Amino acid sequence: MRLRFPPYFLHFVVVFLLTIISTNSSAQVDKLGQITGGAAYEIPSWFTDSFLDIAEDVEDAMDENKSVLLYFHLDNCPYCSSMLDQNFKSGDNLAFIQKHFSVIAVNLKGDREITLNENEALLEKELSKILKVQYTPTIIFIGEDGKQAFRTNGYRTPKAFRLVLEYVASQSYKNTTLSDYVESNQKSSKGYTFIDYSGLEKASYLQDYKQPVAILFEDKDCIDCKNFHEKLINRDDVKAELKQYLFIRFDAYSDQKIINFDGKVTSPRKMVKDFDLNYRPGVLLFNEGKNITKIDGQLYSFHFNTVLRYVSGKHYEDFPRFGDYLKVRQQEMLEQGIDINIVD
CATH class of the missing domain: 3.40.30.10 (Glutaredoxin)
Known part of the structure; x- marks a missing residue:
């Protein structure tokens, strides 16, 4: 015996199935994760208003007994925002930076043209890729010869950054590493005591070790x-x-x-x-x-x-x-x- 359903019943079934599909699709959308923690910020007005001709910027900085500091940043980067707030807008390092450095902002994904020398010009994002900038803020200090003298990758607390600033301002990078500079200049007897961590292992022979x-x-x-x-x-x-x-x-x-x-x-x-x-x-x-x-x-x-x-x-x-x-x-x-x- 063949069952027969009235037309309105079939219409009900179709509507019901479409409702389920629509509900599942909405649920899928609702389950998408959210990103939080980004931070909008503004570049300080006192940063050097540069035409991004690095050779000229170095000459201008030297006339004022300063070095060029390139501040590579990324929009909505919380690390960039914190480092600006703590060092370049306020804090104990602000006066030292303004005295010793000509600071130029470079956007990691920017389209402004940067002239490196009379034969080479690149967009900000192209230069960032060539310099392998992976973390922001990346700070590159330019020496008197127009080349990179020193570099930091990523955020540093004000105290740690101050050591970098003094290291570069004193031109100690010409004859020693930052590590040796800090070791020889930190006179405090009360230092950091290594903290035990259960996940640490001891190994000093790494030859042919293939695992991470x-x-x-x-x-x-x-x-x-x-x-x-x-x-x-x-x-x-x-x-x-x-x-x-x-x-x-x-x-x-x-x-x-x-x-x-x-x-x-x-x-x-x-x-x-x-x-x-x-x-x-x-x-x-x-x-x-x-x-x-x-x-x-x-x-x-x-x-x-x-x-x-x-x-x-x-x-x-x-x-x-x-x-x-x-x-x-x-x-x-x-x-x-x-x-x-x-x-x-």
């Missing part, structure tokens, strides 16, 4: 190490990412013998020099015996975790620039309904 390795460098003069332990690597989400690594720590001032990944003898002091790791706590990240990147400034958990994942997951094979992977990872999390607080 994170090497943490601290020293007795470290200003930001306590915060690194208490507010970052003791988080459960960070611990989960670090479990993918052989996580070891060295004293950056130590001459301890280390056999590196290619079997050569080195030391912590030599490693921080060879890899130009000028921030404490600094982290070198390796996979398959190769240095993939470094963490040379203060990061919040989202960016820190993403760098760790970038290396341990070998995402650098598909994304040579970390910034490109960061965008993909961010979108992946949002589509999974995960909220991202970039200053958490």
Whole structure:
């Protein structure tokens, strides 16, 4: 016996199914994660109003007994906002910066043309890519010859940044590393005491080690190490990412013998020099015996975790620039309904 349904019943079924589909689609949209923590900011009015001709800017700065400081920034970057507020708009470093430096802002994704010399001109975003600017703010100090004299990658607290400013203003970069400069100039007997961390292992023989390795460098003069332990690597989400690594720590001032990944003898002091790791706590990240990147400034958990994942997951094979992977990872999390607080 064949069942027969009135036309209005079929209409009801169609409407019902469309309602379910529509409801599910709405639910999918509602589940998208949200990004919070971005910070709008303005570049200080006292920054040099430059035509972005670096050679001319260097000459003008020298006439005032100053050096050129290029401030690479990104719109809505909370690290950039904090560093501007704490150093370039107010704070103990403001007067020192204004006395010794001619500061020029460069937008990481900007389209203004920068003249490097009479034969070469690039857009801001092109120069940022060539200089491999991955973290903002990146600060590049230009020497008298118009070339990079020193560089910092990422946010630094005012006290840590002051050491950099004094190092560059005194032109100590010409004959010593920042690490050696700080070690010889910090006279306080009360320094940082290394903090125990359960996830740290001991290893000094790394030859032929192919798994992900994170090497943490601290020293007795470290200003930001306590915060690194208490507010970052003791988080459960960070611990989960670090479990993918052989996580070891060295004293950056130590001459301890280390056999590196290619079997050569080195030391912590030599490693921080060879890899130009000028921030404490600094982290070198390796996979398959190769240095993939470094963490040379203060990061919040989202960016820190993403760098760790970038290396341990070998995402650098598909994304040579970390910034490109960061965008993909961010979108992946949002589509999974995960909220991202970039200053958490």
